[in-house]
Amino acid sequence: xxxxxxxxxxxxxxxxxxxxxxxxxxxxxxxxxxxxxxxxxxxxxxxxxxxxxxxxxxxxxxxxxxxxxxxxxxxxxxxxxxxxxxxxxxxxxxxxxxxxxxxxxxxxxxxxxxxx
Numbered sequence: 001x002x003x004x005x006x007x008x009x010x011x012x013x014x015x016x017x018x019x020x021x022x023x024x025x026x027x028x029x030x031x032x033x034x035x036x037x038x039x040x041x042x043x044x045x046x047x048x049x050x051x052x053x054x055x056x057x058x059x060x061x062x063x064x065x066x067x068x069x070x071x072x073x074x075x076x077x078x079x080x081x082x083x084x085x086x087x088x089x090x091x092x093x094x095x096x097x098x099x100x101x102x103x104x105x106x107x108x109x110x111x112x113x114x115x116x
Contacts, residue, residue, distance in 0.1 A: 033070035038063035047084035048076030049095060056095035058084040 042061040049056050051074040059065040062078070069075040085096035 031071060033067060035063055035066050035070070038066070040064065045081060045084070045089065047079050047081045047087075047095075049079045049083065050074060050076060050092060054095050054098040055092050056083045056087060057092040058087045058089045060089055 039061065040063050042063070044061055046059050046062050046065050047056050048059060048065045048069070056079065057068075057076065059068070065076055065078060069077075079095070083095040083097065087093045087096070
C-alpha cells in the first residue's frame with residue numbers, strides 16, 4: 001500500500017511539472033530536460049538559429065543543441081550548417097549569409113535633433 005501511494009504521489013508530481021508546468025513561466029523554477037537517444041560525445045557539427053534573430057551558434061552535435069534549447073529561455077532551431085560558416089563551436093554570432101542591413105520591404109526611421 002505504501003508503494004502504491006508513493007508511486008501515485010510521484011506520478012502526480014511528474015504530471016504537475018511536465019503537463020501543468022507548460023503554462024507556468026518562471027525564471028526561478030526548475031526545468032526538467034529529458035533527451036533520449038543522445039550521444040553527447042559525438043562530433044557531427046550542427047547549427048542552430050537563436051530564436052527569431054539572425055544569430056547562429058555551432059554545436060558539437062544535435063544533443064547539445066537540444067539541451068541548450070531546453071534550458072534556454074529562447075530556443076534554438078536547427079538550420080543548415082552553412083549558416084554557421086566561420087563560427088567556432090560553442091560561439092553565437094551572426095548567421096552566415098544574413099546581414100543586419102534593412103531588407104527591401106522596410107525602411108529605416110531617422111530621428112533628427114534640432115539644434116538651437
